[in-house]
Amino acid sequence: MSYELIIFDCDGVLVDSEPLANRVLSDCFQVAGFPISYDTCVAEMVGLPLPRCFELAEEWHGKALPEGFFDTVQERTYQAIRDELQPIPGVRAAIEAIPLPRCVASSSELDKIGLSLTQTGLAPLFGDKLYSAQQVPRGKPFPDLFLFAAKQMGVQPEACIVIEDSFYGARAARAAGMDVFGYTGSGFGEKLTDEGARIFDSMLDLPGLLGFTP
Numbered sequence: 001m002s003y004e005l006i007i008f009d010c011d012g013v014l015v016d017s018e019p020l021a022n023r024v025l026s027d028c029f030q031v032a033g034f035p036i037s038y039d040t041c042v043a044e045m046v047g048l049p050l051p052r053c054f055e056l057a058e059e060w061h062g063k064a065l066p067e068g069f070f071d072t073v074q075e076r077t078y079q080a081i082r083d084e085l086q087p088i089p090g091v092r093a094a095i096e097a098i099p100l101p102r103c104v105a106s107s108s109e110l111d112k113i114g115l116s117l118t119q120t121g122l123a124p125l126f127g128d129k130l131y132s133a134q135q136v137p138r139g140k141p142f143p144d145l146f147l148f149a150a151k152q153m154g155v156q157p158e159a160c161i162v163i164e165d166s167f168y169g170a171r172a173a174r175a176a177g178m179d180v181f182g183y184t185g186s187g188f189g190e191k192l193t194d195e196g197a198r199i200f201d202s203m204l205d206l207p208g209l210l211g212f213t214p
Helices: 018-031 039-044 050-061 069-084 091-096 112-120 144-153 167-175 187-195 203-209
Strands: 004-006 103-107 130-132 158-162 180-185 198-200
Touching: 004 144, 018 039, 018 069, 018 144, 039 050, 050 180, 069 103, 069 112, 069 144, 103 112, 103 144, 112 180, 112 198, 130 144, 158 167, 167 180, 167 187, 180 203, 187 198, 198 203
Parallel strands: 004 103, 004 158, 103 130, 158 180, 180 198
Antiparallel strands: none
């Protein structure tokens, strides 16, 4: 069909933040006495809002995280973004080759989305069209965020295409009644397919998959 809006996830789709964010998260968990490995963070938490990640850790270990844990994780993550963050290879060229209205819908906080896009030079491509799980009652895998983004952009859900890298995000997009393409950079190709996403391996392939010539 002819799409009227393309919605991008941020982490793992626009910016290569998943490795650094999960490294920081795992390190902070372990320092706090929660032996949660990097691999577990990747397998179980990618795509979820940070508060839900904390809830999972507390459920798994039957105890509360220490006071100030959120601030600790945020401080270390923001510093890693400033020091290390890079855009996903080919993503700027892909975005510029797709002549559709666009926005970002991410589980991250608005400040973190803005910092990530600014740090990688992608901010001008989206302006203020940034939407966060902070703005809706339920984050991914529920459809609330994608439905909110579509409403803000004035487009019906069925006319939206979502670009995701996590199975939680793909599930949310499908629950919103939207088509979804799954970028395999985070290693979830099989799970993305299971959630109804059409997978692709390189951002440079995305315009062609949507019917546009790069």
